[in-house]
Amino acid sequence: MRFRSILSEAGRNLVTGTSRALLFALLLAAVTAGAAIMDARTVIGVQRRAADFVASGASVRVMVAPAMTDAASCERLATVAGVRAAGALRESGAVVLRTMNANPVPAYSVTPGLIAVLGGDPAAPAGAWLPAPLARTLGVQPGQELPTASGTLTVAGLYDYPDDGRDSRLAYAALLPEPAAGSFDECWADIWPLSRDREQLLHAALDVDASAADAVTVGQLNTSRGNRFDALAEFTGRPTRFGLPACALAGLLIGLAAVRIRRLELAAALHLGESRRDLLATQVIETAAWSGAAVVLAAVALLAGVTAAGPEDAAAVYLVDVRGPLAAVCAALIGAVLGVLTVRERHLFRYFKNR
Known part of the structure; x- marks a missing residue:
């Protein structure tokens, strides 16, 4: 048969309902969209837990080395991949406000990098940084x-600087930025993703000439969220990670x-002289048509599900899970090929008896 004739035959089967295209398209779309949306919700949950962990300051590691922290070395930690910001801190004299003489505000000298650790702009004009609640109390901007x-x-x-379990010293304090030079008391580094190797780099900010190295401790700014959050392990170990192979298996079984x-119809076509190659081409075209429609429906449903959940990186989540419906299309075509190859002309009467 010519390709035009094969294409015409497949088109008639799709239009007349012989191939049951609508039924199989809806079935494949429902299965693959359900699996993809379920996994997308799980991935979004991992993203949000990771974002909450970082926002709480749990990713900030603090090295306490009184008068032994080299400010310049601490600042340079921010150039290391995986260290989002780093800065040094030391206690300074309290700030006595004229409107609050009896209640001085604790003050800390900090390097610009520590302002970045707290989410501020280290390049801001000179002056003091205040926690938002204290600024509201004082009525200043x-x-x-x-x-x-x-x-x-x-x-x-x-x-x-919310009251969420983090070190409370800076909840009511004035931060006074100054150049990163000389010795400070602490080095803060925002490390994400967390890594023990990166945490060990904090010791690079230690003054090597200091004699009291045993007084150095490394801790966590906020311990209320646990010591660490392994986002990669959470992602790779999620229970819905088998969504992609499940979609592929569904496509294979539905295509088969x-x-x-339709084995009676196909065996009859072989009996009447149609070649298996032409029969195979017809079934592949029909399967490609309804499985292609299924993947479009599933992709649209997945897009709606991801958008409704409102993740920070919706595109990344979508690209992870749209692979399931795409794999189902390829598997459905393989299933159709296997189906045609298992049909035997000599079994025509058996198919007729068992119809």
Whole structure:
């Protein structure tokens, strides 16, 4: 048969309902979309738990080495892959506000990198950084000045520091940025993804000339979320990770079933002289048509499901899970080929008796 004739035959089977294209397309779309959306929700859950872990400050590691922390070395840790920001801190004299003489505000000298660790802009104009709740209490905004016992203090910016289990010292304090030079008391590094090797790099900020190295400790800014969160292990070990092979298996079985239920018709065609090659081409075209429609339906349903969940990186989640419906199409074609190859002309009467 010519290809045009094969294409015409496949088209008639699809239009007249002989191939049951609508039924199999809806069935494959439902199975693959369900599996893909279920896995997408799981992936989004991992993303959100990781984001909450980082937002809580649990990814920040703090090396405490009083008067032994080299500020410049601490700042340079931010150039290491996986260290999002790093900066040094040391206690400074309290700030006495004229409006609150009896309640001085604790102050800390910090390097610009520590402002970045707290989510601020280290390139902001000179001045003090205040926690947002304290700024609301004082009624000030960035750029305004606060009268103090030693002069005026410009508010360079505000940082969020919620009461969620993190070290509470900076919840009510003024941070005074200064150049990264000399010795400080602590080095803070925001490390993500967490890695023990990267955490060990904090010791690179230790003054090698210090004699009291045994006083050095490395801890976590916020321990309420656990010591660590292995996002990669959570992702690779998720229970719905078998969604892709499940979609492929569903496509294979449905593609095989779509041909096998027509084995009497196909065996009769072989008996009447149609070549197996032409028969195979016809079934592949029909299967490609309804499985292609199925993957479009599943992809649209997955897109709606991912969009409704509102993840931060929706495109990445979609690309991970759309592979399931795509694999189902390839598997359905393989199933159709296997179905045609298992049909035997000599079994025509048996197929007729068992119809």
